[in-house]
Amino acid sequence: MTRLREYLLPTEKQPPADAEAISHKLMVRAGLIRQMGAGMWTWLPAGWRVHERAVGIIREEMNAIGGQEMLMPVLQPAEPWRRSGRLEIDELFKLSDRKGSELVLAMTHEEAVTFHVAQVVRSYRDLPLILYHFQIKERDEPRPRAGVLRTREFIMEDSYSFDRDQAGLEERYELHVGAYDRIMQRTGLRFYRVESDVGMMGGLGAHEYMAPCPAGEDQIALAPGYAANVEVALRNPDVRRVGDGYALGDEPLSIEQAIEVGNIFKLGTRYSEPLGASYLDETGTELPVWMGSYGIGPARIVAAAVEQFADEHGISWPRALAPFAVHLVGIGNAGTPENEAAESIYEVLSEGGVEVLYDDREAGPGEKFADAELLGCPLRLTVGRRAVESGEIEVQIRRGRQAGPGLPLEGGRSELVRAVHELWQSLP
Ligand code: ATP
Ligand code: MG
Secondary structure: OEEHHHOOOOOOOOOOOOOOOHHHHHHHHOOOEEEEEOOEEEEOHHHHHHHHHHHHHHHHHHHHOOOEEOOOOOEEEOHHHHHHOOOOOOOOEEEEOOOOOEEEEOOOOHHHHHHHHHHHOOEHHHOOEEEEEEEEEEOOOOOOEOOOOEOOEEEEEEEEEEEOOHHHHHHHHHHHHHHHHHHHHHHOOOOEEEEOOOHHHOOOEEEEEEEEOOOOOEEEEEEOOEEEEHHHHHHOOOEEEEOOEEEEOOEEEEEEEEEEEEEEEEEEOOOHHHHOOEEEOOOOOEEEOEEEEEEEOHHHHHHHHHHHHOEOOEOOOOOOOOOOOEEEEEOOOOOOHHHHHHHHHHHHHHHOOOOEEEEOOOOOHHHHHHHHHHHOOOEEEEEOHHHHHHOEEEEEEOHHHEEOOOEEOOOOHHHHHHHHHHHHHOOO
16 A cells, blocks of 8 residues: 555656766656665665566566575675685775674675585585575676666676586576576566677676667677677677678678676586585596576666666556556545545555555646656556546556546446456556
8 A cells, every 4th residue: 555645755857967877867756766875776665666576577487497595695705705716806895804804795696605505515416406596796886877777786686506517507507598588578678688708707608688778888789580799799700891880691780789687607617616516426426516607687677677668758667567557646635526536446456456556645736647657657547526527537558658448436346456457467
C-alpha cells in the first residue's frame, strides 16, 4: 500500500547540472536515486523497488540452473589477492586495520570463492558446483560517470562454477548463457550477447551482454546474425573496410553504442591453481578445479532500461522492472465524491494484488500527471470528477502515451481487478 502523500519520492523539474546521460537525468528527476559523492549513490525507495525487480529475475533464473545462493564479505584479507596476482590492480581499494593487517575491498569475488572451494572441495564427488551471491563491489574507477551506470560501489550478481574438467566447464558455461539470456529477455531490454575480450580476468573465452543505449561506453558491431564487440570484430579475418565503414562478407556492419550489463568468462584454472583449489579423481590423482565466472549488474539493467525507453516526458518502464504497475492519480479534495471514488479504487486494486502508487497529494492535476509520466509506471489511472460523471476510469498506457480502454468505476471489484490484470499482461 503506497500513498504518495507519505512516500519519499523527491521529484525535480531540473536535472543535476553535471548530468549528461538520460538515465542520470531522469533517475534523479524521478526521485529514484540521489548522489552522495563521486560514484557514490543512494537508491531511494522507488528506485530500490526497480533494482530489486531486476534482482528477483536474476535470482529466479540462477536458482533454475542449480545455482546456490550464499554471501561472501566485501572486506577481505589481502593475501588471496596477492596469490592470484591481482593485489596490484589500480581499481582495487586497499586498506589496513588497527593492527596493521592488510585488507582489500573486493572488486569481484573470484579470490574469496576459490579460497573456500580450496578448503571444502576434496573429491570429484563434490563437483560440479554453481555458487552465487548478490554483493557490493568496490572499485576505484578512474572515471565514475552517468549516475548509476558507472559507480565506485555497486551491487553485482556474481556466480562461479566449479568443474572437474574443461568439458564440465563448457556445460556450466552453457547453462549460464541460457540463464543470462532469459534474464535479459525477461527484463524487457533490447540486448545482444557478443563475443568479448577476456581482459583482466584471463581465461579461455568470454561473452558480454550489451544493451544498446546512447550513454553506453562500448561499441558493438552488428550484421544480420552477427554481433560482436568492435575490437573483436576488427580482428575477424572476414571483416574488411569498405568506404566509410566496415563489412562482414557482403553485409555492412553497423556500429552501435552500448553499455555492458553482463559478462561471462571461462576462467579455466586461472584462479584454482594459485589458490590451491583441487580435487582427487577416481584414481586418487590431484587435479585443479575448472572454473567459470559470471557477473551481471542490476543497476546497469535499470539504467539501460531508462535509456532505451524514455521519451521527452520521462521514464517508460518495461513492466518487468516497473516500481509499481499502476500510478493512480486522484483528483479532488477530501470529502468530494471523486476523492471517495479514488480512495475506493485504490483499496480495490491493492486488495486485488495490483501494485498501486496512489497520488493522494493535495496538488494540481498538471503536477500529478507530470510526475506520473516522469516516474514511468506502465499504467496511469485517473479518477476525478470526470470519472465520477462518466462512470469510467481514464487509462493511459505510458509506453507511447496512448489512451487505454476505459475501466468501469462502479463495476464489481473482481471485474476491475481482472480488467487491470488483463491490460497489464498485454503491455511490453
Ligand atoms: P566495464 O567494462 O563497463 O567497466 P567490467 O568489465 O569492469 O565493466 P565486470 O567486472 O565484467 O565489469 O562486472 C560484471 C558486471 O558488473 C558488468 O557487466 C556490469 O553490469 C556491472 N558493473 C561493472 N562495473 C560497474 C560499475 N562501475 N558500476 C555499475 N555496474 C558495474
Ligand atoms: Mg566486463
